[in-house]
Amino acid sequence: MLFTEPLFFGFFVLVFCLYYLPAMRRHQLPLLLVASFFFYAYSQPYLLLLLVISATVSAATSYAVMVGERRERKLAWTVAGVGLNIAILGFFKYGGLIERSFSASLGPDDGTLGALLSLPLPIGISFYTFHGISLIVDVSRNRDAVATPEAPHPTAREHLRHTLLYLTFFPQLVAGPIIKAHNFYPQIAPKRFAAVDWTGAVKALIVGYFLKRVVADNLHNTTYLLSYPALLTQSSLNLLIFDLGYSAQIFADFAGYSLIAIGLAKLLGYELPKNFNFPYISESFSEFWTRWHMSLSAWLREYLYYPLGGNRRGAGRTYLNLMVVMCLGGLWHGAGWSYALWGGCHGLALIAERLVHGSRFYASRNVAARLARASLVFGFVTLVWVFFRLPRIGEATAFFEALGENWHLPFVPGSAMVIALYAAPVIAYHGWYLRRRAGGATWSAERRLEPVIYGALASTILLNAGPIHAFIYFQF
Amino acid sequence: MLRNIATAAIVALGFYAALIALWSPDIRSGQDQESDVAIAVERFLYDGPVPYAAIVGSSQAARIPRSALGAGVANLGLAGESPLVGLEIIARRGQIPRRLYIEINNIGDAPDAAFVDAIFAEPRYTLKRFVKALRTTYQPANVVISLLRRAARGRDEVYYPKVADEPLHDALLAHRQGLLAAAPDAAVLERNLAEVKRFSAEFATGATELVFFEMPIDPTLEQSPAVVAVRRAAHAAFPRGAACWNDDKAPPGLAATDGIHLDSDTAAGFWAKLAKTACDRPQPE
Numbered sequence: 001m002l003f004t005e006p007l008f009f010g011f012f013v014l015v016f017c018l019y020y021l022p023a024m025r026r027h028q029l030p031l032l033l034v035a036s037f038f039f040y041a042y043s044q045p046y047l048l049l050l051l052v053i054s055a056t057v058s059a060a061t062s063y064a065v066m067v068g069e070r071r072e073r074k075l076a077w078t079v080a081g082v083g084l085n086i087a088i089l090g091f092f093k094y095g096g097l098i099e100r101s102f103s104a105s106l107g108p109d110d111g112t113l114g115a116l117l118s119l120p121l122p123i124g125i126s127f128y129t130f131h132g133i134s135l136i137v138d139v140s141r142n143r144d145a146v147a148t149p150e151a152p153h154p155t156a157r158e159h160l161r162h163t164l165l166y167l168t169f170f171p172q173l174v175a176g177p178i179i180k181a182h183n184f185y186p187q188i189a190p191k192r193f194a195a196v197d198w199t200g201a202v203k204a205l206i207v208g209y210f211l212k213r214v215v216a217d218n219l220h221n222t223t224y225l226l227s228y229p230a231l232l233t234q235s236s237l238n239l240l241i242f243d244l245g246y247s248a249q250i251f252a253d254f255a256g257y258s259l260i261a262i263g264l265a266k267l268l269g270y271e272l273p274k275n276f277n278f279p280y281i282s283e284s285f286s287e288f289w290t291r292w293h294m295s296l297s298a299w300l301r302e303y304l305y306y307p308l309g310g311n312r313r314g315a316g317r318t319y320l321n322l323m324v325v326m327c328l329g330g331l332w333h334g335a336g337w338s339y340a341l342w343g344g345c346h347g348l349a350l351i352a353e354r355l356v357h358g359s360r361f362y363a364s365r366n367v368a369a370r371l372a373r374a375s376l377v378f379g380f381v382t383l384v385w386v387f388f389r390l391p392r393i394g395e396a397t398a399f400f401e402a403l404g405e406n407w408h409l410p411f412v413p414g415s416a417m418v419i420a421l422y423a424a425p426v427i428a429y430h431g432w433y434l435r436r437r438a439g440g441a442t443w444s445a446e447r448r449l450e451p452v453i454y455g456a457l458a459s460t461i462l463l464n465a466g467p468i469h470a471f472i473y474f475q476f
Numbered sequence: 477m478l479r480n481i482a483t484a485a486i487v488a489l490g491f492y493a494a495l496i497a498l499w500s501p502d503i504r505s506g507q508d509q510e511s512d513v514a515i516a517v518e519r520f521l522y523d524g525p526v527p528y529a530a531i532v533g534s535s536q537a538a539r540i541p542r543s544a545l546g547a548g549v550a551n552l553g554l555a556g557e558s559p560l561v562g563l564e565i566i567a568r569r570g571q572i573p574r575r576l577y578i579e580i581n582n583i584g585d586a587p588d589a590a591f592v593d594a595i596f597a598e599p600r601y602t603l604k605r606f607v608k609a610l611r612t613t614y615q616p617a618n619v620v621i622s623l624l625r626r627a628a629r630g631r632d633e634v635y636y637p638k639v640a641d642e643p644l645h646d647a648l649l650a651h652r653q654g655l656l657a658a659a660p661d662a663a664v665l666e667r668n669l670a671e672v673k674r675f676s677a678e679f680a681t682g683a684t685e686l687v688f689f690e691m692p693i694d695p696t697l698e699q700s701p702a703v704v705a706v707r708r709a710a711h712a713a714f715p716r717g718a719a720c721w722n723d724d725k726a727p728p729g730l731a732a733t734d735g736i737h738l739d740s741d742t743a744a745g746f747w748a749k750l751a752k753t754a755c756d757r758p759q760p761e
Contacts, residue, residue: 199477206481218617221508229651233644409641414634417624418507421617451477455484463492464615467510 208259532562533579
């Protein structure tokens with residue numbers, strides 16, 4: 001079920017109304033579980049079993065870690081829990097890739113293994129297994145990480161219910177934001193209607209639906225030309241513009257989804273972490289990764305980069321750690337070597353940046369230098385998005401070849417106009433943030449325009465929504 | 477704050493609805509192919525009485541420019557859709573044009589029932605009749621793009637030029653040859669032709685004249701397995717003795733941008749001949 005489908009609105013209104021009924025106050029958690037199971041099962045009913053198994057595995061192993069007294073037992077359960085989560089993710093998401101890469105493909109008629117490998121990718125598996133790993137590691141570090149206001153020392157049954165909610169909470173189930181266990185569990189408590197952050201929720205929902213339904217869904221119908229073999233017929237200038245359009249589209253799609261998830265969670269009394277902080281104004285690659293998919297960056301930093309040693313073991317080890325984290329982070333996005341390549345490109349950029357960090361170009365604070373750095377980051381990020389749009393390496397290669405060779409083909413302005421029209425709100429969105437950051441005497445006057453801006457965005461959603469398309473990150 | 481946001485939204489909606497109701501700009505094409513399809517359908521459904529004639533078909537028939545059609549002819553050649561979709565839309569409107577030109581090139585494509593259902597889904601179908609601003613035609617982006625096109629080129633219509641780059645044209649042609657190498661699913665083709673027969677029987681009660689035609693394609697593709705299979709099946713279902721066919725051949729030096737889609741000028745030239753197809757008596761074999 002998509003957040004943008006009419007059915008979802010009816011579903012959410014029903015859940016919301018039931019959730020805040022006084023009689024339901026003590027049953028809010030079971031209601032959320034039922035709603036989340038229904039939400040997930042609506043599109044892949046047979047894979048709900050995998051989700052429940054994964055959640056149960058995480059609950060059981062984390063509980064064993066929590067109640068274990070001896071350090072060796074706790075470590076063993078931690079390793080077992082993390083290992084099982086990785087095994088589930090590895091088999092269902094990467095099993096096909098590994099099998100295709102190293103042997104002849106098995107089909108659905110080739111026994112149980114073939115049948116399992118032929119299953120479609122379970123939606124959200126990358127997210128809920130990362131939540132499971134976060135839970136187990138957080139508990140191993142601090143057994144109070146899963147304490148809730150009503151259950152500071154949860155029983156096994158309470159912990160199972162809380163963990164099922166943590167992993168299946170429908171606003172963030174299929175595409176995040178990834179919230180760490182020690183940030184989610186303390187929020188598990190009965191919620192009151194009077195405490196709903198209406199302003200925060202409505203603002204997040206308006207901007208989220210605008211970015212998704214108006215910007216991303218409309219851009220989808222133009223950037224589809226950035227596909228193989230259609231891209232072979234496009235001029236180099238058109239290809240560049242399509243790539244820029246895709247850059248705007250993927251930001252609007254994912255940031256829009258995240259804001260919708262945050263807004264829906266707020267309506268249910270839960271705070272999810274911010275996932276995007278105006279990433280396209282970044283002046284360095286390291287800054288970009290503190291602004292883009294922030295919840296994933298935070299997860300990788302805490303559960304992978306730091307345990308590998310971070311930057312504490314010398315330059316060489318730091319660079320290795322960066323490459324490992326970025327390549328695995330890329331591979332997390334999709335079961336294809338092009339995603340690892342995408343991550344590797346970012347890893348190389350981070351390393352290169354560290355090497356030149358002390359240079360005048362990077363140290364200068366004047367406007368021209370900052371603009372040049374931001375342009376460099378944005379240009380690089382936009383170019384390597386091609387590996388997302390064209391996950392077959394051969395097709396991505398064809399794009400770069402066409403980019404270099406098709407300058408003689410005629411430029412088609414029509415699609416460029418459309419991309420410019422829908423990229424403008426993305427530019428304005430970032431510009432508004434820069435203006436807010438700059439502050440100044442006129443800012444407080446400009447702030448009074450906020451209701452007008454949100455009202456205009458809301459009306460544009462009704463007037464100019466594009467055809468409904470699935471969220472790009474659903475495929476991950 | 478929330479009250480102010482809601483007020484601003486309502487004012488913005490009301491202002492735009494009033495603007496479109498009073499202005500009603502002549503929008504002929506939109507921001508993308510999907511919008512173009514929606515605009516063509518909405519023009520047929522909502523803009524005045526039913527036209528004298530209509531074309532139903534796919535993206536191939538859609539290449540006939542509106543400026544070449546003149547008043548009284550609607551082009552329901554819909555990119556990405558089968559001719560059956562156009563026929564279904566006409567049938568559901570309930571008022572049938574006096575002449576229907578039916579493109580057979582893609583009659584082997586399964587019709588998209590969900591697309592047609594979405595067009596007629598209530599309450600949007602009825603609301604769009606009275607609130608123009610809700611139509612895809614008058615989406616703010618389509619209005620802006622239309623104005624920009626008129627400012628830049630003096631016309632709103634999308635113009636498809638000839639492909640000047642020979643190697644590119646050859647590559648597109650080769651790709652198309654591959655796509656047409658296999659005949660369409662025979663069961664789907666038979667089912668679709670039976671549906672066309674049902675529509676033609678229904679429309680014949682209102683004395684609507686049906687003209688079957690094949691959009692010209694690159695001569696090197698005319699004997700492709702897919703093209704031949706569709707042609708044979710269509711002629712078998714609607715033999716010349718009983719149905720009206722356009723027999724105009726492909727113009728010399730035909731320029732199809734990718735082998736099957738004509739450039740705008742060639743498509744306009746073909747329409748000039750198609751419109752003159754005489755169907756006073758069924759044509760003998």
